[in-house]
Amino acid sequence: MRNHVKVAVIGGGVVGVSVLYHLTKAGWKDVLLIERAELTSGSTWHAAGGMHTVNGDPNVAKLQQYTIKLYQEIEAVSGVSCGMHVTGGLMLAGTPERVDWLRMVQARGRYLGMDLELISAAEAARLHPLLEEKHFLGAIYDPIEGHIDPYGVTNAYAKSAQIGGAEIVRHNRVVDTRQRADGSWDVITEQGTVHAEHVVNAGGLWAREVGRFVGLELPILAMEHQYFITEDLPELAGRKELMHAIDFEAEIYMRQERGGMLLGSYERAGVPWSPHTTPWDFGPDLLPNDLERIAPSLEVAFRHFPRLESAGIKKIVNGPFTFAPDGNPLVGPVRGLRNYWVACGVMAGFCQGGGVGLTLANWIVEGDPGADVWAMDIARYGDWATRPYTNAKVRENYSRRFQIRFPTEELEAARPLRTTPIYEKLQVQNAVFGDYCSLEHPLWFAPKGTPAREVATFRRSNAHAAVGDECRAVREAVGLLEISNYGKFEVTGPGAADWLARIMACRVPAVGRIALSPMLNERGRLIGDFTLCRISAERFFVVGTYAAETYYMRWFERHLPPSGVTVRPCAMEYLGLSVAGPQSRAVLASLVDRDLSSVAFPFMSFAKMDVGMVPAFVGRISFTGDLGYELWVTADYQRALYDLLWQAGQQHGIRNFGGRALNALRLEKSFGTWAREFRPIYGPYEAGLGRFIHLDKPDFVGRAAAAAEKAKGGERRLITLAVEAKDADAIGDEPIWHGDRVVGWVTSGGFGHSVGKSIALGYVENAVAAEKSGFAVELIGERRPALRSDEALFDPKGLRMRA
Numbered sequence: 071m072r073n074h075v076k077v078a079v080i081g082g083g084v085v086g087v088s089v090l091y092h093l094t095k096a097g098w099k100d101v102l103l104i105e106r107a108e109l110t111s112g113s114t115w116h117a118a119g120g121m122h123t124v125n126g127d128p129n130v131a132k133l134q135q136y137t138i139k140l141y142q143e144i145e146a147v148s149g150v151s152c153g154m155h156v157t158g159g160l161m162l163a164g165t166p167e168r169v170d171w172l173r174m175v176q177a178r179g180r181y182l183g184m185d186l187e188l189i190s191a192a193e194a195a196r197l198h199p200l201l202e203e204k205h206f207l208g209a210i211y212d213p214i215e216g217h218i219d220p221y222g223v224t225n226a227y228a229k230s231a232q233i234g235g236a237e238i239v240r241h242n243r244v245v246d247t248r249q250r251a252d253g254s255w256d257v258i259t260e261q262g263t264v265h266a267e268h269v270v271n272a273g274g275l276w277a278r279e280v281g282r283f284v285g286l287e288l289p290i291l292a293m294e295h296q297y298f299i300t301e302d303l304p305e306l307a308g309r310k311e312l313m314h315a316i317d318f319e320a321e322i323y324m325r326q327e328r329g330g331m332l333l334g335s336y337e338r339a340g341v342p343w344s345p346h347t348t349p350w351d352f353g354p355d356l357l358p359n360d361l362e363r364i365a366p367s368l369e370v371a372f373r374h375f376p377r378l379e380s381a382g383i384k385k386i387v388n389g390p391f392t393f394a395p396d397g398n399p400l401v402g403p404v405r406g407l408r409n410y411w412v413a414c415g416v417m418a419g420f421c422q423g424g425g426v427g428l429t430l431a432n433w434i435v436e437g438d439p440g441a442d443v444w445a446m447d448i449a450r451y452g453d454w455a456t457r458p459y460t461n462a463k464v465r466e467n468y469s470r471r472f473q474i475r476f477p478t479e480e481l482e483a484a485r486p487l488r489t490t491p492i493y494e495k496l497q498v499q500n501a502v503f504g505d506y507c508s509l510e511h512p513l514w515f516a517p518k519g520t521p522a523r524e525v526a527t528f529r530r531s532n533a534h535a536a537v538g539d540e541c542r543a544v545r546e547a548v549g550l551l552e553i554s555n556y557g558k559f560e561v562t563g564p565g566a567a568d569w570l571a572r573i574m575a576c577r578v579p580a581v582g583r584i585a586l587s588p589m590l591n592e593r594g595r596l597i598g599d600f601t602l603c604r605i606s607a608e609r610f611f612v613v614g615t616y617a618a619e620t621y622y623m624r625w626f627e628r629h630l631p632p633s634g635v636t637v638r639p640c641a642m643e644y645l646g647l648s649v650a651g652p653q654s655r656a657v658l659a660s661l662v663d664r665d666l667s668s669v670a671f672p673f674m675s676f677a678k679m680d681v682g683m684v685p686a687f688v689g690r691i692s693f694t695g696d697l698g699y700e701l702w703v704t705a706d707y708q709r710a711l712y713d714l715l716w717q718a719g720q721q722h723g724i725r726n727f728g729g730r731a732l733n734a735l736r737l738e739k740s741f742g743t744w745a746r747e748f749r750p751i752y753g754p755y756e757a758g759l760g761r762f763i764h765l766d767k768p769d770f771v772g773r774a775a776a777a778a779e780k781a782k783g784g785e786r787r788l789i790t791l792a793v794e795a796k797d798a799d800a801i802g803d804e805p806i807w808h809g810d811r812v813v814g815w816v817t818s819g820g821f822g823h824s825v826g827k828s829i830a831l832g833y834v835e836n837a838v839a840a841e842k843s844g845f846a847v848e849l850i851g852e853r854r855p856a857l858r859s860d861e862a863l864f865d866p867k868g869l870r871m872r873a
């Protein structure tokens with residue numbers, strides 16, 4: 071075994087070998103993989119080997135496509151067969167809602183370059199003779215689904231990596247990892263210590279244990295998973311291999327395995343495996359099976375596929391594999407641990423392993439994943455993702471694997487966990503809460519006497535009218551909104567202003583002023599969007615997206631100078647309320663002892679003031695795009711502040727509003743938001759943020775790339791569309807058509823109640839970005855005509871917010 075390497079990868083499952091291969095492909099030959107037993111001896115060996123391209127996140131879907139296409143490459147490099155069977159696959163719909171879902175999946179596939187065909191139940195029955203047509207309403211046919219041999223794939227990656235210069239050491243457990251003062255690592259194994267510049271935790275079933283070597287508690291949990299293989303069916307003899315099928319109503323997936331059928335299920339009452347600690351002596355063992363657990367699914371499946379009921383069972387597999395709370399992988403550098411990387415929680419290693427390996431290798435070698443990996447970035451979880459939280463969420467996710475997640479639906483597990491002091495006050499006013507990073511926040515307020523619950527639908531829900539009332543209250547009088555769920559950071563020190571000038575693309579605001587600022591990476595792509603509020607010469611209050619707190623802190627800490635600047639996340643220390651609407655000034659003015667006129671406290675001002683007896687930071691800014699204020703107080707004052715504003719607002723017709731109304735209001739203003747319009751695949755000029763990029767500053771991260779984007783014009787443009795919708799608005803990820811071509815995708819959408827229009831924001835190719843008409847947005851399978859608007863649909867000159 072080498073004793074010094076650039077990268078030591080811990081774990082020889084399908085994910086570890088993929089990372090290793092991609093490192094060698096990127097030119098790093100001095101890399102080592104250490105495996106406790108034989109390759110594949112975690113979850114990998116007993117996988118059913120299915121591969122699918124569909125994923126809820128389009129960027130992960132792209133990486134799944136990449137993974138499947140990669141198998142031919144590693145077969146060619148290594149000469150080892152991956153045992154590929156590209157049979158094609160069916161996703162079957164048995165309810166009208168599932169047909170809607172299939173239409174939306176097919177639509178999204180259009181701009182992802184996927185060839186998904188919506189077919190009738192009769193056609194599905196022709197392709198898959200074991201199914202009974204009468205139970206289904208239609209299906210999607212995907213020609214590139216199929217299955218592989220887990221051993222073959224793992225060994226093809228491993229051999230390809232070895233050909234590229236990597237070393238693989240088997241039967242050698244890593245027992246500890248210790249960081250040296252220079253940030254490099256001592257990887258301590260049963261066979262001695264290896265000094266490595268970087269460590270990758272690809273420990274799969276043991277990733278938690280490997281993480282604990284460095285005090286890291288990764289939010290992953292293994293679940294038991296069962297599939298079985300039937301005896302040979304005479305019907306299958308001598309015919310072309312049957313294609314894959316997912317029967318969502320039965321919650322069953324199936325495929326042909328030699329002469330029989332393989333059936334697996336994600337049962338509702340899933341069982342976690344080794345919830346605390348994975349035993350090191352767990353080998354290539356199967357868990358005791360319990361088909362009773364999947365009996366409810368089988369009952370439905372046997373009705374839908376009657377021939378299977380009488381088929382004998384040849385083999386049952388029950389094996390564990392790991393999940394993160396949302397079911398997507400955990401990939402990337404760990405905040406606070408230099409040169410420590412994870413590639414774990416990969417629940418579909420044969421669909422995602424290639425993409426995970428590619429992006430992690432890019433990240434290690436180039437310093438950037440080279441793709442939008444937010445959906446699988448480990449930084450999407452914070453300290454709130456404790457082990458019991460993870461346990462509750464993983465079980466929920468597993469049990470819902472084959473259920474539809476509606477955009478109006480809030481999941482119940484692990485709730486309520488974090489609440490702010492006004493939670494009960496809002497609850498008695500019939501707030502419908504959403505869960506954001508385990509924090510409860512009001513989405514909308516149900517009318518008195520009606521249940522505080524939103525129906526699950528792809529169409530406009532029972533919230534529509536109430537949200538409309540909330541929006542009108544803001545536009546016509548005044549609304550009160552809890553904004554504690556924003557991310558907040560305090561930046562202090564003599565070097566604070568210079569540091570912000572370097573890390574942010576905007577001009578740093580003067581004391582008492584606010585500036586909006588994109589944050590760019592070296593490639594000039596958008597990695598953040600902030601509000602910088604300057605409290606004093608050396609103190610800033612920075613507001614951003616809470617879900618990205620760890621992501622931002624990881625970036626901030628990487629760019630901090632050795633001294634002179636301190637950055638501190640303080641999201642739960644400062645809770646927030648926003649008053650917005652034409653009467654908001656009158657409400658606030660009645661509580662403060664100072665002039666709030668637009669001369670004395672103009673748009674984009676920031677100051678500390680006493681609101682009644684409550685000391686607060688007040689910013690004159692509102693994401694509603696109306697006259698409005700954001701007030702930040704320490705948690706102990708939030709109840710008092712809420713009561714003050716509520717009381718003072720009575721004579722002005724104040725009304726609570728929630729996140730759903732805020733979304734509608736910001737769409738009317740064409741305001742983008744992080745993770746929707748602003749993501750690392752877009753540049754600031756593409757995103758319409760050019761006016762916040764101060765290229766006249768001598769230097770800042772991403773400046774050269776941003777200047778180049780400005781000069782060349784980027785590849786696409788963010789546009790605003792007014793859509794002729796019927797009873798469903800865009801939600802995001804729908805294709806945008808121009809004429810008979812798909813020219814882009816929606817990033818977010820909804821109904822603009824004060825302009826009476828259905829609105830979609832989205833990116834389109836530059837070539838059509840200036841067109842006014844000819845657009846259509848595909849909403850649940852229907853192309854709805856859309857008109858591009860040159861400006862925001864509400865108050866395009868921004869007079870209201872400056873009033």
Ligand SMILES: Cc1cc2nc3c(=O)[nH]c(=O)nc-3n(C[C@H](O)[C@H](O)[C@H](O)COP(=O)(O)OP(=O)(O)OC[C@H]3O[C@@H](n4cnc5c(N)ncnc54)[C@H](O)[C@@H]3O)c2cc1C
Pocket residue numbers: 080081082083084085086104105106107108109110111112113114115116117118119120121242243244245272273274275276277280295296297387388389390391413414415416417418419420421422
């Ligand atoms: C029953 C079942 C069916 C499945 N079906 C499918 C499917 O159809 N399609 C699909 O895509 N996925 C499927 N999966 C999931 C798939 O198996 C996993 O996504 C994949 O195996 C994860 O691979 P991994 O490399 O992350 O982890 P693992 O396979 O668990 O590999 C981790 C490796 O790290 C090694 N290791 C851990 N700690 C150390 C240490 N300290 N020192 C040295 N080595 C260490 C382990 O020995 C192990 O070999 C299935 C899983 C199960 C259980």
